Amino acid sequence: MTENDLRDSLINASRRERTALALPADFDTLDWENLDFLGWRDAKLPAVGYVVGACEGGPVGIMLREVDSKARSRPQCSWCEDVLLPNDVVYFNARRAGKAGRNGNTVGTLACSHFECSANARRLPPLPYPGFDLESGRQRRIVGLRGNFASFVRKVRDDG
Numbered sequence: 001m002t003e004n005d006l007r008d009s010l011i012n013a014s015r016r017e018r019t020a021l022a023l024p025a026d027f028d029t030l031d032w033e034n035l036d037f038l039g040w041r042d043a044k045l046p047a048v049g050y051v052v053g054a055c056e057g058g059p060v061g062i063m064l065r066e067v068d069s070k071a072r073s074r075p076q077c078s079w080c081e082d083v084l085l086p087n088d089v090v091y092f093n094a095r096r097a098g099k100a101g102r103n104g105n106t107v108g109t110l111a112c113s114h115f116e117c118s119a120n121a122r123r124l125p126p127l128p129y130p131g132f133d134l135e136s137g138r139q140r141r142i143v144g145l146r147g148n149f150a151s152f153v154r155k156v157r158d159d160g
């Protein structure tokens, strides 16, 4: 994926926002194999983050804005659903694509503040009982993360 592919993939950002976007610092050395989606915070715009996932018809990217919500303590990420809470989880708002977004319509989600979800899902879970199949537990979590992320993308994308 090139820098331009990445900018062009954003479905809910203006041309100006796409041009202004700061690429992830490690863009050239990203470990695509072990990413369910690419996510990073904008180095120049502290409240802004981006997630890009592989979808039918090519990559789809979404620009997110962290909302300062005095939420419940220690919320859980809606994407990786990690129960060990290894990192901060914050509330993000995404402008919806197309006309809905231009009318001010947004989709909110709780997510890991620096999009640590792929790493979280791959960490072996604690052994719930002797003989539990840890590897299949991990596979289920990866599948769950991909499903949760895809349904978020659908909500942002739907401009009906």
Ligand SMILES: [Zn+2]
Pocket (backbone or CB within 6 Å): 077, 078, 079, 080, 081, 082, 111, 112, 115, 116, 117, 120
């Ligand atoms: Zn997460």
